Amino acid sequence: MVIVEVLKALADETRIRILNVLYKETLCVCDLEEILKLNQSNASRHLTKLKNAKLITGTKQAQWVYYRVNEKILEEYSFVNELLKKELDKIPQCQKDVARLKKYKERGGSCEKNVRIDDN
Amino acid sequence: MVIVEVLKALADETRIRILNVLYKETLCVCDLEEILKLNQSNASRHLTKLKNAKLITGTKQAQWVYYRVNEKILEEYSFVNELLKKELDKIPQCQKDVARLKKYKERGGSCEKNVRIDDN
DNA sequence: AAAGTATATGATTAAAATCGAATATAGTAA
DNA sequence: TTACTATATTCGATTTTAATCATATACTTT
Numbered sequence: 309m310v311i312v313e314v315l316k317a318l319a320d321e322t323r324i325r326i327l328n329v330l331y332k333e334t335l336c337v338c339d340l341e342e343i344l345k346l347n348q349s350n351a352s353r354h355l356t357k358l359k360n361a362k363l364i365t366g367t368k369q370a371q372w373v374y375y376r377v378n379e380k381i382l383e384e385y386s387f388v389n390e391l392l393k394k395e396l397d398k399i400p401q402c403q404k405d406v407a408r409l410k411k412y413k414e415r416g417g418s419c420e421k422n423v424r425i426d427d428n
Numbered sequence: 429m430v431i432v433e434v435l436k437a438l439a440d441e442t443r444i445r446i447l448n449v450l451y452k453e454t455l456c457v458c459d460l461e462e463i464l465k466l467n468q469s470n471a472s473r474h475l476t477k478l479k480n481a482k483l484i485t486g487t488k489q490a491q492w493v494y495y496r497v498n499e500k501i502l503e504e505y506s507f508v509n510e511l512l513k514k515e516l517d518k519i520p521q522c523q524k525d526v527a528r529l530k531k532y533k534e535r536g537g538s539c540e541k542n543v544r545i546d547d548n
Numbered sequence: 549a550a551a552g553t554a555t556a557t558g559a560t561t562a563a564a565a566t567c568g569a570a571t572a573t574a575g576t577a578a
Numbered sequence: 579t580t581a582c583t584a585t586a587t588t589c590g591a592t593t594t595t596a597a598t599c600a601t602a603t604a605c606t607t608t
Contacts, residue, residue, distance in 0.1 A: 311515055312441050319439035320596080321432050337555060350597060352556055371554045371605045386514055390507035395431055419554080440566090457585060467568060472586055491575045491584045539584080 314385065317361035321401075322346070323354050327377065328402040329409050330364055331392050334376040336419045343408045343417075343425065363388070372419045434505065437481035441521075442466070443474050447497065448522040449529050450484055451512050454496040456539045463528045463537075463545065483508070492539045 317323060325344055329335060335343070340351050355375055358364045365378045382389040396402045408425055417423035437443060445464055449455060455463070461471050475495055478484045485498045502509040516522045528545055537543035 309441050309444065309519060309521065311511075311519060312439060312444060315435060315439040315444075319432060319435040321429050322596085324429065324432060324435075338553095347598065348555075349557080349599080352554095353596085356556075368555095368604095373555065387507040387510035390510050391431075394506055399429060399431060401429065436565095442566095458583095468585075469569080469587080470567060472584095473566085476586075488574095488585095493585065 311385075314361050314363065314381075314388065317357050317363055318388075318391070320354070322350070323358055324396065324399075325402060325405050326351075326354055326358065327363065327392060328396040328399075329405055330375055331377045331396070332406065332409060333413075334374050336372045336374045338372075338419055339412070339417065340375075342423065343412050344405060345426075431505075434481050434483065434501075434508065437477050437483055438508075438511070440474070440477075442470070443478055444516065444519075445522060445525050446471075446474055446478065447483065447512060448516040448519075449525055450495055451497045451516070452526065452529065453533075454494050456492045456494045458492075458539055459532070459537065460495075462543065463532050464525060465546075 318327075322344075326340060329340070329343060337348070337351050337355065340346060340355075341348055344351075346354075355364065355366070359366055359375070362378055362381050364375050367374045367376075377392065382392070397406075411425050412423060415423050415425070417425075438447075442464075446460060449460070449463060457468070457471050457475065460466060460475075461468055464471075466474075475484065475486070479486055479495070482498055482501050484495045487494045487496075497512065502512070517526075532543060532545050535543050535545070537545075
């Protein structure tokens with residue numbers, strides 16, 4: 309059951325948080341590490357699970373891999389679209405993550421630069 | 429994260445199958461056992477998980493507990509509504525289960541009667 | 549070519565989840 | 579009251595999942 313594989317990929321807090329920020333902006337693994345304070349290998353592993361469920365797509369550019377939400381699956385499964393569009397913004401943790409994303413961007417955060425959000 | 433608890437409850441094939449038939453009709457545990465060929469304790473446990481996630485409601489009547497989809501959560505979370513309304517009918521296994529539900533009803537299946545679907 | 553950086557993967561551990569058999573609990577029938 | 583039925587819960591075994599550290603792989607810089 310493909311649907312259940314998609315639901316399994318969605319049924320994890322960290323992956324929901326990842327999807328939330330990737331829905332707003334294309335980011336690479338190290339971006340996500342900084343914004344969401346994820347361990348590198350854990351970030352990579354979660355991204356792989358989302359990619360395997362076709363929820364995100366990855367594009368390699370030099371040594372960086374940029375991930376973004378896969379628009380095709382939003383068309384195919386309207387419930388995923390509803391979830392991303394209507395529900396994630398209501399979650400306090402996700403709101404915090406979006407704020408961190410903005411702060412990261414304001415500081416010129418990107419893969420090529422080693423930008424920190426937290427000042428300690 | 430409440431949403432993740434809901435998603436976790438949804439992220440299981442057996443529970444999807446249960447939701448599919450409960451979306452069509454109120455049923456008790458023993459109904460579900462026969463229609464979906466579930467082990468009694470497993471059926472009960474899955475129903476408990478769905479109930480804890482507020483996806484279904486249970487009503488006790490004598491020794492029987494009747495379960496149905498919780499309409500309130502469909503209003504609260506439109507993505508669940510989309511999933512139940514748009515996706516489950518597309519799943520072959522779910523289609524089979526609905527056929528079994530009909531057959532069960534045609535044979536007068538209910539809690540008070542010991543109705544079998546499979547003739548062996 | 550060696551060193552450095554980004555990311556995926558292997559290994560390991562701990563926690564969570566699943567399942568069937570057995571049993572406890574609650575309600576009904578005899 | 580005892581026997582029966584429906585359902586929830588316990589128990590034990592197994593599987594799955596999540597996380598971190600270490601390492602492999604791929605690309606860039608020196």
